[in-house]
Amino acid sequence: QVQLQESGPGLVKPSQTLSLTCTVSGGSISSGGYYWSWIRQHPGKGLEWIGYIYYSGSTYYNPSLKSRVTISVDTSKNQFSLKLSSVTAADTAVYYCARANYSSGSDYWGQGTLVTVSS
Amino acid sequence: DIQMTQSPSSLSASVGDRVTITCRASQSISSYLNWYQQKPGKAPKLLIYAASSLQSGVPSRFSGSGSGTDFTLTISSLQPEDFATYYCQQSYSTRLTFGPGTKVDIK
Numbered sequence: 720q721v722q723l724q725e726s727g728p729g730l731v732k733p734s735q736t737l738s739l740t741c742t743v744s745g746g747s748i749s750s751g752g753y754y755w756s757w758i759r760q761h762p763g764k765g766l767e768w769i770g771y772i773y774y775s776g777s778t779y780y781n782p783s784l785k786s787r788v789t790i791s792v793d794t795s796k797n798q799f800s801l802k803l804s805s806v807t808a809a810d811t812a813v814y815y816c817a818r819a820n821y822s823s824g825s826d827y828w829g830q831g832t833l834v835t836v837s838s
Numbered sequence: 839d840i841q842m843t844q845s846p847s848s849l850s851a852s853v854g855d856r857v858t859i860t861c862r863a864s865q866s867i868s869s870y871l872n873w874y875q876q877k878p879g880k881a882p883k884l885l886i887y888a889a890s891s892l893q894s895g896v897p898s899r900f901s902g903s904g905s906g907t908d909f910t911l912t913i914s915s916l917q918p919e920d921f922a923t924y925y926c927q928q929s930y931s932t933r934l935t936f937g938p939g940t941k942v943d944i945k
Binding site: 782825 | 870876887891893927929936937938939
């Protein structure tokens with residue numbers, strides 16, 4: 720059973736960089752066939768795709784966030800990470816990591832982690 | 839980017855009702871359409887992928903249909919555990935987009 724778990728600070732100051740890591744267990748990121756995604760959800764709002772990475776390092780980002788987002792992968796640790804720079808209160812959200820496939824959707828998700836941007 | 843719309847934005851229904859939710863894409867996405875269910879405080883759960891394929895473990899009362907730009911999620915007989923918010927998502931483009939969601943609550 721594949722499991723994903725987000726980790727990182729729950730509070731980030733404005734203008735700083737939000738950094739989260741997703742640890743994958745029960746399956747290898749390097750096995751291929753899947754894209755490893757970050758999605759966020761503002762309080763009381765819908766789902767917003769942030770971006771994803773393939774194990775080879777290829778990345779795709781939401782154009783609205785592209786200038787501030789970096790997603791990276793560490794296959795040795797079976798982890799992938801999100802960095803979002805120059806955060807504001809508008810980046811306060813629950814951040815989810817998920818395993819995605821073009822033809823079969825996002826079948827495994829982390830539980831989500833709330834990140835609050837506040838001084 | 840491909841824009842996704844859903845209707846209705848919310849609906850009230852009773853246990854046992856047949857419920858239909860519609861999702862429309864701003865351009866053809868073939869069958870690259872997925873449906874998710876989300877309950878408060880929980881991560882979304884994949885219900886349907888590729889427009890009509892039932893994810894493993896999902897009850898058969900859930901079904902999906904459509905192709906191109908118009909898609910439908912149907913719950914044949916609403917159960918108490920089905921009260922939740924439902925999202926469609928297109929995976930045709932490398933830039934994934936979600937619909938705004940449809941909240942199903944108790945009448």
